Amino acid sequence: MRIGEFGEFELIRRIGTFLPGPPGDVVVGIGDDVAVLNVSGPEYLLATCDAQVENIHFIRAATTPYQLGRKIVAINVSDIAACGGRPKWALVSLALTPDTGVDFVDGLYAGMQEEIHAAGASIVGGNLSGIRGEIVIDLSLLGTVSPECLILRNGARSGDLVLVTGTLGESRAGLELILRPELEVEQEAGDRVRARHLTPGARLREGRILAATGSIHAMADVSDGVLGDLGHICRASEVQAEIWPESLPISPECLRVAEVARCDAVQWALSGGEDYELLFTADPRRVPEIRGRLEAETGTSCHVIGRITGKGEAVLVRSREGMSSDYGRGPAGWDHFRAG
Known part of the structure; x- marks a missing residue:
């Protein structure tokens, strides 16, 4: 069976069967949009990542690098927001073709910086790679939340x-x-x-x-x-x-x-x-x-x-x-x- 028949969410569940059970410091692990980690402090650590792939998530001719930069940050911040948390630190990985203009990268980071600053967080590192096909922008975001404020998907009750x-x-x-x-x-x-x-x-x-x-x-x-x-x-x-x-x-x-x-x-x-x-x-x-x-x-x-x-x-x-x-x-x- 190919993954096109299997589907994204069945594939996530299948991947989970190959991984050992989460250690005790993992409050929420694979299967949710955000991992929740107990780092022995007063707050939990939140971790999420999302990618924008050319011609899957965006068409380069239909968006500006600045808009794309804002969007890749916003969609990750949204995951943190849905937990009741605060974003803190971001890592950005870019897979770019050699003929990508430097002005594309300039505009992308201008958009990312504006959006991450508005969210009260910072870009603290990342990675660069060449690619032969469509470009990929991947962002990982870390945040924090007080345990008493953490909201997950699994608490819905009959009558809500x-x-x-x-x-x-x-x-x-x-x-x-x-x-x-x-x-x-x-x-x-x-x-x-x-x-x-x-x-x-x-x-x-x-x-x-x-x-x-x-x-x-x-x-x-x-x-x-x-x-x-x-x-x-x-x-x-x-x-x-x-x-x-x-x-x-x-x-x-x-x-x-x-x-x-x-x-x-x-x-x-x-x-x-x-x-x-x-x-x-x-x-x-x-x-x-x-x-x-x-x-x-x-x-x-x-x-x-x-x-x-x-x-x-x-x-x-x-x-x-x-x-x-x-x-x-x-x-x-x-x-x-x-x-x-």
């Missing part, structure tokens, strides 16, 4: 409501405009959704505030799509969830692009991915307090989009008419080896 910050689907709408430049939409709408795709922002402050409430049971960032990332929470927590499509926060700009592209904005919101919003579960009795505090302290809204219904691992999309679809069998969001 499912919430998400901000809006969904705009990154996918931006990608649609990049891939189909002949589409004509109002400049303001086009600029907004393209920016959400090319230079996403991590909900770092929001993640720390949510963690500080002590009321969040499970959390992940929306990188693979709401269906995919809620599926990760459900599998880790051994629970089943339902999403209410009419409650998904979709902006007028996303709706407009979908209309012009003759696509379904709800589907973009469910499985488009790369929105980097925070997806979390909480006791319904605490939701008004959580929403009020988040908006008061950050200006960011959050929306109830579903609930945890009981034991299981499936994610259902349930409309007001009672119709449902089972998305629990296999990935419903981005999968590197099944995509396309």
